[in-house]
Amino acid sequence: MKLLYFASLRQKIGLPEEDVDVPAYVRNVADLIDWLMTRGPGYEAAFENRKLIRAAIDQEHAKLDALLGSPKEVAFFPPVTGG
Amino acid sequence: MKLLYFASLRQKIGLPEEDVDVPAYVRNVADLIDWLMTRGPGYEAAFENRKLIRAAIDQEHAKLDALLGSPKEVAFFPPVTGG
Amino acid sequence: MNRVQTEDFDINDEIAALTEGRSDIGAVVSFTGLVRDVTLTLEHYAGMTERELSKLEADANARWQLQGVTIIHRIGTLHPADNIVLVVTASKHRKDAFEAAEFLMDYLKTRAPFWKREGDEWVEAKDSDDTAAERWK
């Protein structure tokens, strides 16, 4: 699964994107976050405050309980600040 | 007293402005309209539908019951249509 | 700043006049009113118009936090697609800029002494303009 990180999340994780093999129990966005947080302190810091995490599955906004399916890409980012 | 007429009122009355001596009983805008309507069919046509008459005393919007005082000019016109 | 003129206006120039040399403006809203399909002649009550437009500006400045306001209204004969009116508002925040511009247009449509003629027919005022202006009371 291709993961993308933007803004402060990219800085904390230290990567703009990566390919990962996720365990079978990872069904929705929240599961994915839980699993990513086991991967090291950068991930822990990035996903610490879940209120400030936004996700997109295949470039569509997705809630924490959204099922992942078989996406081409999943992105994580903080609340947007454009405009 | 100097009177000004705009738009459809000017066309019906046939004058852009005129100086008039008004009788003593003319105290407010409605009195002035009543008196003007006695001055001929053009005035009658102009002031026929009072709902569609707007007035200004010395360039300030004025209601029909506004006292005239001693104005420099009183203007009559239909509802505005700029913008 | 407000003006009544026969000439056209340039939106870029008018925005630049409000914003140039400052960095405290976060939001600029412009409203342009254009002639649709017909040829119009616009007349106004010179003197009262300028007073009303100045009052509108003062009212908007009292109600919203604005860094600048411009109102330009054209008079004379205007053709399809010609500009009629321009309102520009500049503010720190977009809410103030948007609301002030809408307020100015609603009030201008119901209080500024302009009248449109289409050929020999005077354009009639719309009730919807009165309703729009009511909401700011």
Next chain:
Amino acid sequence: MNRVQTEDFDINDEIAALTEGRSDIGAVVSFTGLVRDVTLTLEHYAGMTERELSKLEADANARWQLQGVTIIHRIGTLHPADNIVLVVTASKHRKDAFEAAEFLMDYLKTRAPFWKREGDEWVEAKDSDDTAAERWK
């Protein structure tokens, strides 16, 4: 029409692109967002941004009677008084043009994947933007 670009935009040109050659447009609203006081770097999620901006346009067209919509958002490093974002709406009537422009800005601020950095600090999202977007539900 929507674009993401590093270059500046020209408001006159963008309005002309919507209005030129037509006489069915009575109202054009432009909103320009500008950088205040600081130097900002804007990044975005290429691909998703364009999808979100297209969706915003489609939503606005479904909700209001519009003759045209333009959204342009800049990315890269921007300095005080630089333009950040432009929204232009064209309609027969001013109410549609105003409301659609406000809607587009409120939604853009809460849904389009752009992030501002000021030096090393990421700008935090404002609750007031969420509140503003809520009113269109």
